[in-house]
Amino acid sequence: MNGVGVPLAAPDRPVNGVALTIVIILFLLVAVLGFFAARWRREETTGLHSLDEWGLGGRGFGTWVTWFLLGGDLYTAYTFVAVPAAMWATGAVSGFFAVPYTIVLYPIVFLLMSRLWSVSHRHGFVTPADFVGGRYGSRALTVAVAVTGIVATMPYIALQLVGIKAVLTVLGLGSAENVLLTDLPLIIAFVVLAAYTYTSGLRAPALIAVVKDLLIYLAVIVAVIYLPIKFGGWGTIFDSAQAKLATVSPATGKPAGAFIPGASSYSAYWTLALGSALALFMYPHSITGVLATKSRNTIRRNAAVLPLYSLMLGFLALLGYAAIYAGTKPTDLNGAVNPQLVVPQLFLDQFPAWFAGIALAAIAIGALVPAAIMSIAAANLFTRNIYRDLIKPDATPRQEASVSKIASLVVKFGALIFVIAMDQSAAINMQLLGGIWILQTFPAIVAGLYTRWFHRWALFAGWAAGIAYGTIAAYNVVNPVTKAHFGGSIAAIPGTDVQVYIAVVAFAINLVVAAVLSLLFRAMKVADGKDITRTSDYGADENDPKVAQLQREHPLAEPGGPTY
Amino acid sequence: MSSPEVPTRGPARPGPYVISGILLLVAIVVPLYVPAYSYDEPRLGGIPFFYWYQMAWIPVTAALVGISYWLVTREDRRRRESVRGLADGVER
Numbered sequence: 001m002n003g004v005g006v007p008l009a010a011p012d013r014p015v016n017g018v019a020l021t022i023v024i025i026l027f028l029l030v031a032v033l034g035f036f037a038a039r040w041r042r043e044e045t046t047g048l049h050s051l052d053e054w055g056l057g058g059r060g061f062g063t064w065v066t067w068f069l070l071g072g073d074l075y076t077a078y079t080f081v082a083v084p085a086a087m088w089a090t091g092a093v094s095g096f097f098a099v100p101y102t103i104v105l106y107p108i109v110f111l112l113m114s115r116l117w118s119v120s121h122r123h124g125f126v127t128p129a130d131f132v133g134g135r136y137g138s139r140a141l142t143v144a145v146a147v148t149g150i151v152a153t154m155p156y157i158a159l160q161l162v163g164i165k166a167v168l169t170v171l172g173l174g175s176a177e178n179v180l181l182t183d184l185p186l187i188i189a190f191v192v193l194a195a196y197t198y199t200s201g202l203r204a205p206a207l208i209a210v211v212k213d214l215l216i217y218l219a220v221i222v223a224v225i226y227l228p229i230k231f232g233g234w235g236t237i238f239d240s241a242q243a244k245l246a247t248v249s250p251a252t253g254k255p256a257g258a259f260i261p262g263a264s265s266y267s268a269y270w271t272l273a274l275g276s277a278l279a280l281f282m283y284p285h286s287i288t289g290v291l292a293t294k295s296r297n298t299i300r301r302n303a304a305v306l307p308l309y310s311l312m313l314g315f316l317a318l319l320g321y322a323a324i325y326a327g328t329k330p331t332d333l334n335g336a337v338n339p340q341l342v343v344p345q346l347f348l349d350q351f352p353a354w355f356a357g358i359a360l361a362a363i364a365i366g367a368l369v370p371a372a373i374m375s376i377a378a379a380n381l382f383t384r385n386i387y388r389d390l391i392k393p394d395a396t397p398r399q400e401a402s403v404s405k406i407a408s409l410v411v412k413f414g415a416l417i418f419v420i421a422m423d424q425s426a427a428i429n430m431q432l433l434g435g436i437w438i439l440q441t442f443p444a445i446v447a448g449l450y451t452r453w454f455h456r457w458a459l460f461a462g463w464a465a466g467i468a469y470g471t472i473a474a475y476n477v478v479n480p481v482t483k484a485h486f487g488g489s490i491a492a493i494p495g496t497d498v499q500v501y502i503a504v505v506a507f508a509i510n511l512v513v514a515a516v517l518s519l520l521f522r523a524m525k526v527a528d529g530k531d532i533t534r535t536s537d538y539g540a541d542e543n544d545p546k547v548a549q550l551q552r553e554h555p556l557a558e559p560g561g562p563t564y
Numbered sequence: 565m566s567s568p569e570v571p572t573r574g575p576a577r578p579g580p581y582v583i584s585g586i587l588l589l590v591a592i593v594v595p596l597y598v599p600a601y602s603y604d605e606p607r608l609g610g611i612p613f614f615y616w617y618q619m620a621w622i623p624v625t626a627a628l629v630g631i632s633y634w635l636v637t638r639e640d641r642r643r644r645e646s647v648r649g650l651a652d653g654v655e656r
Contacts, residue, residue: 107588235610304630
């Protein structure tokens with residue numbers, strides 16, 4: 001099933017048979033679970049023939065399922081591979097910021113997401129762009145939010161494939177000569193993923209996330225206890241990391257990395273953490289996870305228990321330093337150093353093959369869960385805000401579900417082609433840009449949860465200004481060694497020397513433009529859109545009637561007129 | 565105008581919201597204040613201060629969010645019961 005029985009042409013690395021067998025068994029187990037998920041908590045009368053059922057898992061996930069689902073959704077395989085890789089290569093600023101990022105994330109989620117849940121529950125919104133459309137009555141703004149979401153999500157899916165690829169490479173599946181054979185296991189894994197996402201919708205990643213999360217906790221807890229004992233304590237690990245990161249690189253004449261950030265990188269460190277935290281719940285896949293919950297308070301309860309994953313991520317980041325001490329050699333198929341192979345290689349070098357197999361399977365399965373949710377979220381955006389809003393306004397729920405299923409396939413194969421046909425760095429650059437872009441939807445989505453003060457066209461102009469600045473600033477960051485553009489996500493605030501995360505400056509520009517133009521447009525009396533939401537919608541819980549029901553009982557003379 | 569709008573919650577008492585707002589603000593601002601923790605010493609079990617301090621904030625944040633949850637949901641329940649009691653008459 002995984003194309004492994006076929007002897008691969010001249011593998012450049014030895015295949016680790018035991019570890020590979022464990023990975024295949026766990027992959028098959030997860031695939032069975034994915035197809036079985038279609039029958040889990042199924043509404044027998046309607047089946048999966050609506051976006052509420054297929055795309056949001058019936059909007060009925062409770063605290064436990066949501067904990068696993070969001071844990072699997074937010075802490076992706078790419079995170080598990082890239083964060084320790086960054087620690088290994090350049091140290092704290094580009095790697096360990098993930099810890100404050102995933103700390104400040106949860107108070108923000110607590111503040112914002114239950115209001116979004118309530119208004120979406122009342123109106124049957126499936127995507128963030130649905131809400132923006134309902135709140136501002138602006139087609140342009142809705143499409144802007146939807147397209148930003150889709151474009152930012154695509155490279156994120158591609159990076160999940162990069163995570164699987166790292167695992168397959170260290171397992172010995174791959175050859176520098178035969179590219180097609182190298183990619184074959186990846187293609188098969190993705191076809192299977194696409195098939196069960198198509199049949200089961202959001203229920204598949206929700207069930208699989210339970211398996212994946214338990215495996216990853218097991219792998220990290222064992223590694224964090226066993227490796228320091230084996231290596232003589234955390235002290236020696238940190239000392240060797242400090243020595244390596246202080247080594248002056250001949251290419252740049254600067255130290256290789258930062259062990260503890262100096263005063264000049266404080267602003268980069270905290271803006272990376274804050275900007276990423278603000279952006280994460282603007283991603284469609286995060287919002288899909290929120291809207292799939294059963295009650296207004298499920299997400300708030302989860303904001304208090306999800307930090308357990310951040311603790312795991314923090315320890316996983318430190319494994320990047322453990323790999324420095326251990327002298328792990330992350331050599332890619334072409335012989336070059338690829339930091340992303342560091343953690344998979346560390347597990348393979350330091351643990352018995354069967355346990356390495358479990359850890360590698362956890363990473364690979366960890367890629368399937370977010371890839372499935374992201375493709376569903378992007379498909380929902382396409383279906384609701386492009387297909388229904390622009391092409392076929394009278395689409396039935398059944399048609400929406402079938403369009404969304406097909407769109408999820410298109411999105412996944414797009415990501416697959418991206419990774420196979422293009423250089424990996426293209427996916428990484430796009431993901432970097434995606435993070436900057438998605439934050440520009442924050443004013444439209446979040447301000448709308450609290451106030452209608454902003455004018456719809458001002459929000460649109462702010463969005464455009466933020467995207468334009470962010471893209472140009474990111475293009476102008478040049479990698480000092482390779483001279484390539486999009487060399488990083490840090491740049492000076494224009495006119496100063498203060499180095500900050502580009503997304504945060506773009507966001508500030510976005511807000512200022514939106515505020516100034518709101519005043520101007522209101523003064524000029526530019527027409528405002530219709531708001532179909534009421535103040536009471538933002539505090540509704542699962543026991544309150546939905547708006548569709550209210551409308552039947554008391555038809556509104558003028559939708560969006562009075563609010564109180 | 566005949567309004568179909570049924571309030572979902574009664575009026576708020578500011579206390580619980582103000583307190584949880586402060587707790588959440590602390591959980592956002594303090595972990596981002598880098599000058600407070602960009603040091604190597606004191607180490608804990610060999611882990612530099614910079615690393616263990618930030619990791620220690622994870623359970624602290626979880627607790628602050630947990631307390632906010634308790635405060636806000638309690639007030640929320642009271643506000644809902646106040647309107648549902650009115651709307652449904654005796655039965656709730």
